Amino acid sequence: MRSAMIASLLAGVALVGAALPATAQTAGxxxxxxxxxxxxxxxxxxxxxxxxxxxGPGAKIIVIPAAAGSPQRTGxxxxxxLKKFGAEADLVQIGPRYKDIDLRKAANDPANVAKIKAATGIYFxxxxxxxxxQALVEPDGKPSAVLSAIWEIYRAGGVISGTSAGAAIMSETMFKDPPPVLDVLKQGIxxxxxxxKGLGFLTDGWFVDQHFLARGRFPRALAAMQATGMTKGFGVDEDTAAVVRAGKLEVIGYSGVVLLDTSAAKGGANAAPFSIQGAKLSYLDxxxxxxxKTGAILPNPVKDPAKDKLDPAAADYKPYNEDPEAWPTILGNRTLVEAMGNLIDNKQTEQIxxxxxxxxxxxxxDIGFEFKLYKGPGSLGWYSSALGGDSYTVKDIYLDVRPVLLPKPLYSPK
Incomplete structure (x- = not known):
């Protein structure tokens, strides 16, 4: 039954892809x-x-507030x-939370379509x-006139941007209404x-998630990838952007992006509770x-490719950290990236x-989860303090996740 549901979902994704010819993220x-x-x-x-x-200055950017609870105010x-930063920005009033605007009429309104076609950028x-x-896809799965106009901007060389929910819709498959992370791990996808189905601007089977480090969402992204057979993904942290253009991804903003690779990982498809062995995680600062195309990571220029490199397989590898480390709240704010940086710069080979x-x-x-991070073939890092504090770029840290039974009670007063 579960496999039939997954097949139905993937068929729906293929249908949307056929209706909306995609410009691949590597050649768009x-x-x-x-x-x-x-x-x-x-x-x-x-x-x-x-x-x-x-x-540039004077660029016409259309704000789409469809996801917002208060679309007019936030829009x-x-x-x-956007005007403060030099854009000629405008708002298209479309979304389920507009009480006095018919959703389907707005999604196919010639005036809205004309406004979008005159723009060179979209901001969800x-x-x-x-x-x-719900707003941009018709009930039969076909694109609305507004969505078709947005695709014209993208194919013509414009920029499609989105924050939070506006980021989630970028990939062909997206989270729709997920429960908390641990519930996803316990109960499955x-x-x-x-x-x-997402809107599929990002193609070639890449999965996207958001609020990634701040809310410890990396396990739920791995669970979604495992359930759908997707093997490549990335999560963008808060106040941070992944700019995807001409086959490359660049990180700007406050924090970073985690790359996920499950192509060689083992674990049952959508097994509940969740488990996986051999997933690879990389952190782009x-x-x-x-x-x-090549899978190569190019660190920030402040990180010297030779002097700042941390290669556990090299004879001159001299890690700064020596003591074993453990992370009792691995899903905490930025705990994952702290652990990855510590491990690549540690003589220890694994952390829990x-x-x-x-x-x-x-x-x-009674179910919890153990996360084992470890170094393996291809694990590398780069370190610099030039960005303020300890700043690491990390390539290919391996991850195993397994459910564990918790005693009852877990603790008691002394």
Whole structure:
């Protein structure tokens, strides 16, 4: 039954792909700016790059607030910020939360279509990504006139950008209405509910997730990839953007991007509770880039390719850290990247993290998860303090995840 549901989902994704001819992320004329959410108005490098990709000062950028709970208010705020950075920004009033505007009429309104066709950039706001697909995809699965116009911008060389929910819709498959991360790991992926069809601007089977490090979402992304057979993905952290253009991904903003590779990993498809062995994780720090075709990582230029390199297989490898480390809250804010940086610069070969569910209403409260991070073939790192604090770029840290049974009670007063 579960395999039939997955097959149905993938067939639906293929149908949308056929209806919306995709420009592959490795060869497209346009650019994608995938923002992990919580983008601050003062994060100027992200806003400036968005305006630049749309054509520079005076560029026409349309804000799509369909995902937002208060679309008019948040849409107007985004328009004001874009104008502050030099864009000629405007708002298209479309979304399920507009009470006095018919959704289907708005999605096919010639005036909205004309406004979008005159633009060189689109900016999708955050909120609930299912509202975006509800607004822009017709009930029969075909693209609305507004969505077709957005695709014209992308194929003509414009920029399609989105934050949070606006990032989730970029890939062919997206999270739709997922429960908390640990619930996903315990109960599995439900096609049509946990995940659904995205808009597919990012192609070639890449999966995208957002709020990635701040909310510890890397295991749920791995679970979704495992359930759908997707082997490549990345997660963008908050106040950070992944700029995808001409076959490359560049990281700008406050934090970084985690690359996920399950092509050689083992684990049952959509098994519940979740487990996986041999997934590979890489961390791209701000200023780093990634080549989709070759898989090469180019660190920020402040990191010297030779002097700042950390190669566990090299004879001159002299890691800074020596002591074993453990991470009792591996799903905490940026804990994953802290662990990856510590491990690549540590004489120890592995580290253990845990995720325990202490919610009183948690499903399966006796189940937790062990995360084993370890170095293996191809593991590399680069370190610099030039960006402020310890800044690591990390390539190919391996990850095993397995469920573990927790004693009852887990703890008691002394």
């Amino acid at each position: 004329n346009g650019a994608l700016m995938i923002i992990g959410g919580a983008l601050r108005p003062e994060t100027s490098d992200v806003w400036t790059r968005l305006v630049t990709l749309a054509g 107007e705020a985004a328009v004001a910020t 706001l955050g909120g609930d990504q299912a509202r975006i697909t 439900v096609p049509g509910k946990t995940i659904d 701000r200023g780093d880039s990634y080549d989709f 993290g845990l995720a325990v569910d202490l919610r009183p209403n948690a499903p399966n409260p």
